[in-house]
Amino acid sequence: MKKRHLSFWEIWNMSFGFLGIQFGFALQGGFMSRIFQTLGAEKESIPILWIAAPLTGLLIQPIIGYMSDRTWSVRWGRRRPYFLVGAILSSVALVFVPHSPTLWIAAGFLWILDASINISMEPFRALVADKLPDSQRSNGFVIQTLIIGIGTWVASNLPWFISKLGVSDEAPMGVVPMSVKIAFAIGAMVFLSSILFTIFTTTEYPPEDMSEFEKEKQKKNRFFRDIYENISGMPTTMKRLGVIQFFSWFAFFTMWSMANPALTEHVFNAPAPIESAYNMAITAQAEAFNVANTAFQKASNLVGSYMGVYGLSSMVFALILTFYTTRRRINRKLVHMGSLILGGIGFISMYFIPSPQYLAISFALVGLSWGSILSMPYAMLSSAVDPKKMGVIMGIFNMFIVIPQIIAAIGGINFISHLLGNDSINAMIVAGVSLIIAGLSNFLITNKNAISYQKVSD
Secondary structure, eight states: OOOOOOOHHHHHHHHTHHHHHHHHHHHHHHHHHHHHHHTTOOGGGHHHHTTHHHHHHHHHHHHHHHHHHTOOBTTTBSSHHHHHHHHHHHHHHHHHGGGOSSHHHHHHHHHHHHHHHHHHHHHHHHHHHHHSOGGGHHHHHHHHHHHHHHHHHHHHHHHHHHHHTTOOOOOOTTOOOHHHHHHHHHHHHHHHHHHHHHHHHOOOOOOSSHHHHHHHHHOOSOHHHHHHHHHHTOOHHHHHHHHHHHHHHHHHHHHHHHHHHHHHHHTSSOOOOOGGGSOTTSHHHHHHHHHHHHHHHHHHHHHHHHHHHHHHHHHHHHHHHHHHHTTSOOOHHHHHHHHHHHHHHHHHHTTTOSSGGGHHHHHHHHHHHHHHHTTHHHHHHHTSSOGGGHHHHHHHHTHHHHHHHHHIIIIIHHHHHHTSOSOTTHHHHHHHHHHHHHHHGGGGOOOHHHHSSSOOOO
């Protein structure tokens, strides 16, 4: 099927749902560790509490990709039903997460939240490849990145902004502050409304051969066989991109799980108070705990706000690429390599900054790599695989995102960072080195059609 070129606003509309998805991810990534610490988690236990996120991605995305490839509704299309289901579930989870009374309930809600976000997210990646001709795919993924950048920046600043409006950051021991609860409720509303906007402004192409499509749907018990065949027949370019993805996502999982404890402690000198260090029966010690806890909560607001800068810089990066790719070809490989290396430098610089204000520069560099991670690998992959299997391929490709996160969660972060010492900030150095390795791994990509959108046989 010859796909027509879409206008900027058509691509924008089909990608707008990512605003809500990123609100969910940014609130989760920026504040979940804070919630865990507020509920009493020790720093060393935080990565394992995050394991729900990559595990759900490992299970959900290939299944949803496979199912959406085999779905077609004249009214709702192929991918949009999954957008809607994921949005409803995610919005409900976002409302309840900060109200968790115990650590294990918060971890359970993280599991539900991440599974629900994944139901919406994977079909969005496939939709770009479904709708756009090859020459517009870089542009399409870049516009997605632009919207993701907006969502990251706004959502990351929500608790700080809400507290500036007068909502208190103070809360009793083991209770999440109201500023965070309101931020998550706003995130739930944005998530659902932005997904609905895309659903009602975007149409989808039907399968090219409807009779063949229906025959495929009738085949039973082929899921595991098809997944196995697609993994065993994985194109060389996809495997090599997997190496880049491994080190990239190890780095970002390290940031999401450890940035709050690392930066509140190292940069703001306001670590989370440990309940056992205070005798709450003594009034003076109880007051000291409350002072330390409020300082930690306010520092966490600022960490989240500074983290939002990486969304802002990824947005600027995406804007530049959007305007450039509408007129010229880009070398996706070199763009991705340079962006990842700069992001690695940003992470490492967090160890050396003299005052908190410099975190803006560090996270701005991280944002360049984030903007590239969200666009370039998918643009390279979509130009090197069978378009008929785009949903399941995107789902399988997600393995290269979740496996490094699982390794990081079950001890990878703690083991490597402790080689450098016991300070939490060492985790950011580990993230930086991992991202630089990811950048250099781009030398593995040699497929000319993946590097640029010219048609060259593989």
